[in-house]
Amino acid sequence: QSADASLYQHLGEKPGIERLMNDFVTRLAADARTGPFFAKANLPHLKEQLTDQVCQVSGGPCEYGGADMKTAHADMDIRKGDFNALVEVLEQAMDAQGIAFADQRQLLARLAPMHRDVITVR
Numbered sequence: 001q002s003a004d005a006s007l008y009q010h011l012g013e014k015p016g017i018e019r020l021m022n023d024f025v026t027r028l029a030a031d032a033r034t035g036p037f038f039a040k041a042n043l044p045h046l047k048e049q050l051t052d053q054v055c056q057v058s059g060g061p062c063e064y065g066g067a068d069m070k071t072a073h074a075d076m077d078i079r080k081g082d083f084n085a086l087v088e089v090l091e092q093a094m095d096a097q098g099i100a101f102a103d104q105r106q107l108l109a110r111l112a113p114m115h116r117d118v119i120t121v122r
C-alpha cells in the first residue's frame with residue numbers, strides 16, 4: 001500500500017472502485033462516442049482490470065496485472081477526442097457515485113499521463 005492511500009479511501013476502497021468501474025465500463029459501451037471501440041470487448045474482464053488498475057494508482061493494496069497501456073491500446077487508432085470523451089464518461093460515472101470534485105481531479109491527474117501510450121493518432 002502506498003504512503004498516500006487517502007484517494008483510495010475516498011473512492012470507497014475496493015468495493016467503491018469496483019462499483020465505479022462497473023458503471024464506467026457500462027457507460028463507455030453505451031456512449032455514442034466511445035461505444036464503437038468497445039463493441040467486441042470483454043466487458044467483465046475490462047471491469048476487473050480497471051478495478052485493479054485504479055485501486056493501484058489510487059494507493060490501494062492491489063497490483064494491476066494486465067497489459068501495459070501501449071500494448072493494450074495498440075492498433076485502436078485512438079485520437080485525442082476519443083480520450084477526452086472517455087474522461088468525460090469517467091466524470092459522469094464519478095458524479096453518479098457521489099465522488100467529491102477534489103478526489104475526481106486527483107484520480108484524473110493520475111490517469112492523464114497515460115494519454116501518451118493510449119493516443120496513437122496525432
Ligand code: HEM
Pocket residue numbers: 034037038040041042043045046049050053066067068072073076078082083084086111112114115118
Ligand atoms: C487513461 C485512459 C485509459 C486507461 C487507464 C485505460 C485502461 C485500460 C485497461 C486497464 C485495459 C485492459 C487491458 C488488459 O486487459 O490487459 C484497457 C483496454 C481497452 N481500452 Fe483502455 N484505457 C484508457 C483509455 C482508452 C480509450 C480512450 C479508449 C477508446 C476510446 C480505450 C479503449 C479500450 C479498449 C477497446 C480496450 C480492450 C477491451 C477488451 O478487448 O476487452 N481505452 N484499457
